[in-house]
Amino acid sequence: MTSTSDASPGATTDDVAHGVHLLRQMLRIRRFEERCVELYSATTIRGFLHLAIGEEACAVGVMEALRADDAVVTTYREHGHALARGMTMRSVMAELEGKVEGCSRGRGGSMHLFDAETRFFGGNAIVGGGLPLAVGLALADHMQGRPRATACFFGDGAVAEGEFHESMNLAALWRLPVLFCCENNLYGMGTALERAESETDLALKAASYRVPSWEVDGMDVLAVEEAATRAAEAVRGGGGPHFLELRTYRFRAHSMYDPDLYRDKAEVEQWKHRDPIPLLSEQLMGQAVLTQDDIDHMEAEVAVEVDDAVAYADAGTLEPVEDLERFVTSPTGECGP
Amino acid sequence: MMATTYREAMRNAIRDAMVRDERVFLMGEDVGRYGGCYAVSLGLLEEFGPERIRDTPLSESAFVGAGIGAALGGMRPIVEIMTVNFSLLALDQIVNTAASLLHMSGGQFNVPVVIRMTTGAGRQLAAQHSHSLEGWYAHIPGIRVLAPATLEDARGMLWTALCDPDPVLIFEHGTLYNMEGDLADDAGPVDITHASVVRPGADVTIIAYGGTLRTATAAAEVLGGEGVDAEVIDLRSLRPLDTDAFVSSVLRTHRAVVVDEGWRSGSLSAEVSARIVEHAFYDLDAPVARVCSAEVPMPYAKHLEDRALPRVEDVVAAVHDMGA
Numbered sequence: 001m002t003s004t005s006d007a008s009p010g011a012t013t014d015d016v017a018h019g020v021h022l023l024r025q026m027l028r029i030r031r032f033e034e035r036c037v038e039l040y041s042a043t044t045i046r047g048f049l050h051l052a053i054g055e056e057a058c059a060v061g062v063m064e065a066l067r068a069d070d071a072v073v074t075t076y077r078e079h080g081h082a083l084a085r086g087m088t089m090r091s092v093m094a095e096l097e098g099k100v101e102g103c104s105r106g107r108g109g110s111m112h113l114f115d116a117e118t119r120f121f122g123g124n125a126i127v128g129g130g131l132p133l134a135v136g137l138a139l140a141d142h143m144q145g146r147p148r149a150t151a152c153f154f155g156d157g158a159v160a161e162g163e164f165h166e167s168m169n170l171a172a173l174w175r176l177p178v179l180f181c182c183e184n185n186l187y188g189m190g191t192a193l194e195r196a197e198s199e200t201d202l203a204l205k206a207a208s209y210r211v212p213s214w215e216v217d218g219m220d221v222l223a224v225e226e227a228a229t230r231a232a233e234a235v236r237g238g239g240g241p242h243f244l245e246l247r248t249y250r251f252r253a254h255s256m257y258d259p260d261l262y263r264d265k266a267e268v269e270q271w272k273h274r275d276p277i278p279l280l281s282e283q284l285m286g287q288a289v290l291t292q293d294d295i296d297h298m299e300a301e302v303a304v305e306v307d308d309a310v311a312y313a314d315a316g317t318l319e320p321v322e323d324l325e326r327f328v329t330s331p332t333g334e335c336g337p
Numbered sequence: 338m339m340a341t342t343y344r345e346a347m348r349n350a351i352r353d354a355m356v357r358d359e360r361v362f363l364m365g366e367d368v369g370r371y372g373g374c375y376a377v378s379l380g381l382l383e384e385f386g387p388e389r390i391r392d393t394p395l396s397e398s399a400f401v402g403a404g405i406g407a408a409l410g411g412m413r414p415i416v417e418i419m420t421v422n423f424s425l426l427a428l429d430q431i432v433n434t435a436a437s438l439l440h441m442s443g444g445q446f447n448v449p450v451v452i453r454m455t456t457g458a459g460r461q462l463a464a465q466h467s468h469s470l471e472g473w474y475a476h477i478p479g480i481r482v483l484a485p486a487t488l489e490d491a492r493g494m495l496w497t498a499l500c501d502p503d504p505v506l507i508f509e510h511g512t513l514y515n516m517e518g519d520l521a522d523d524a525g526p527v528d529i530t531h532a533s534v535v536r537p538g539a540d541v542t543i544i545a546y547g548g549t550l551r552t553a554t555a556a557a558e559v560l561g562g563e564g565v566d567a568e569v570i571d572l573r574s575l576r577p578l579d580t581d582a583f584v585s586s587v588l589r590t591h592r593a594v595v596v597d598e599g600w601r602s603g604s605l606s607a608e609v610s611a612r613i614v615e616h617a618f619y620d621l622d623a624p625v626a627r628v629c630s631a632e633v634p635m636p637y638a639k640h641l642e643d644r645a646l647p648r649v650e651d652v653v654a655a656v657h658d659m660g661a
Binding site for chain 2: 121131133327
């Protein structure tokens with residue numbers, strides 16, 4: 001690696017480029033979701049819409065730690081995961097608009113984003129429902145001797161589901177390559193963690209299954225990336241499942257229907273001081289590797305991408321109703337040896 | 338021909354699949370060291386080892402979901418659930434994931450998993466081990482539901498199910514495992530899409546599946562002794578239903594009795610009856626009759642359980658009532 005300008009001692013050009021990349025990824029997610037709010041108000045997007053504004057560092061940090069042949073299983077709050085994983089903004093926006101060009105051909109919507117190419121196994125809207133699936137994907141890798149990791153995202157609410165405990169136990173028992181990523185935003189919909197859990201230390205719960213567990217500052221993308229990279233390498237290397245508790249916060253309500261009556265406005269404002277985007281941009285500016293002009297330029301580029309995604313989705317086509325019953329069963333059978 | 342049992346036929350089907358395709362593995366509670374709750378997998382652990390004959394913890398949701406995930410990951414899992422009542426602990430994975438994934442993903446992710454389970458009553462196992470809930474599953478788009486009632490189907494349905502790119506549920510009636518009979522030496526994979534005419538007849542069509550096929554056949558014998566020529570149809574596949582098979586039979590016989598161990602209300606028998614009415618109403622000489630289980634959680638005491646289940650005399654009486 002080469003050293004860069006004297007203004008950023010210790011930072012390499014790679015570091016700088018990487019920091020800028022992380023910032024851009026978080027910004028893409030933030031601006032994308034802000035546009036989603038507008039489109040929801042304009043009734044272009046319907047159904048349930050769950051935003052991860054405030055939680056972008058979790059998605060970006062973990063995805064940076066994954067390889068192309070790793071797998072991702074996630075929840076209904078997954079726009080950020082999809083974008084950070086490399087799915088195009090166009091295909092995600094087209095999905096939210098219910099168009100054929102969407103990543104799930106408009107069959108899934110906001111809660112069910114899927115993409116075979118990036119091994120993105122969805123958008124599961126049953127809390128905890130994705131965990132057994134991730135265990136199974138990891139089992140297949142384990143049985144076929146493939147050094148891959150399956151990253152499984154879920155919220156703190158999922159910890160109350162039996163699937164969390166069953167999956168943690170099974171993955172640990174069989175030493176399966178699952179990277180469990182718990183995005184603890186302190187609320188399961190409107191119920192605060194301490195009102196739902198007798199033990200609120202979630203990493204401790206995972207550790208009780210002998211799963212190596214870490215608490216991570218989920219507002220610090222570099223911290224998330226570092227922890228996820230370390231854990232993913234251990235997982236791929238045969239170290240069994242690992243668990244990351246990413247401590248984060250959603251700045252917006254649970255969904256567009258949520259009047260957000262259950263939490264203190266002051267609490268929300270306090271967490272906004274830890275917004276992962278300014279946290280990183282100020283750090284980069286402090287190191288003088290990034291100027292306000294650079295950020296403005298990045299904002300402009302992201303705005304163009306969001307505009308393009310919306311235009312693409314708006315110009316998309318609707319699945320013909322004659323095709324309503326497609327994809328219920330596979331069109332053709334296949335037979336093994 | 339060789340003498341065998343339903344249990345052995347099923348075991349040979351699993352063994353054959355494991356040999357044919359190394360992606361196939363069996364997973365479930367006590368399938369390994371114990372040999373299977375109903376001894377279906379006895380001896381397979383020794384033959385194939387613990388990687389492919391996997392004992393699981395008592396975590397139906399996790400291991401059924403893991404089967405779905407493993408299927409997505411390129412394996413061909415056979416997941417065994419001890420009994421249909423326990424499958425309710427995995428209902429979310431079966432209905433919300435396995436059955437829905439292909440559609441939700443716009444056709445990207447099919448789920449080639451096979452889930453086997455025991456169903457039905459007749460062994461004094463009371464209300465949490467005896468129900469016939471396959472009709473519920475037959476309600477769900479996105480899954481195929483099979484009910485092998487014969488030795489041929491016990492031996493042959495599994496491989497064809499494993500070849501299906503989508504989820505298949507196989508319901509094995511608990512009282513069938515000890516059924517004995519002869520099976521062709523070259524018995525192997527069978528079709529899983531068609532119903533079969535088990536006994537041809539001209540006067541009435543008796544439609545059954547799984548555990549009730551024997552009841553239907555026995556009733557047909559009794560009726561035959563009385564000069565009533567009953568046709569018996571084994572549905573075999575509960576979803577999709579082979580509507581043509583039973584409708585075309587009813588168009589010939591003009592009378593139909595549906596025998597279903599499920600409860601009458603909202604049952605598979607209701608669906609079959611409705612289709613007959615939709616497609617053969619003007620050819621019926623009598624209203625469609627149904628013989629189902631009494632609408633009680635299955636009782637333990639033998640005399641009560643016997644009375645709760647469809648009996649041969651109930652089927653015969655139903656045919657008499659329609660003037661055949």
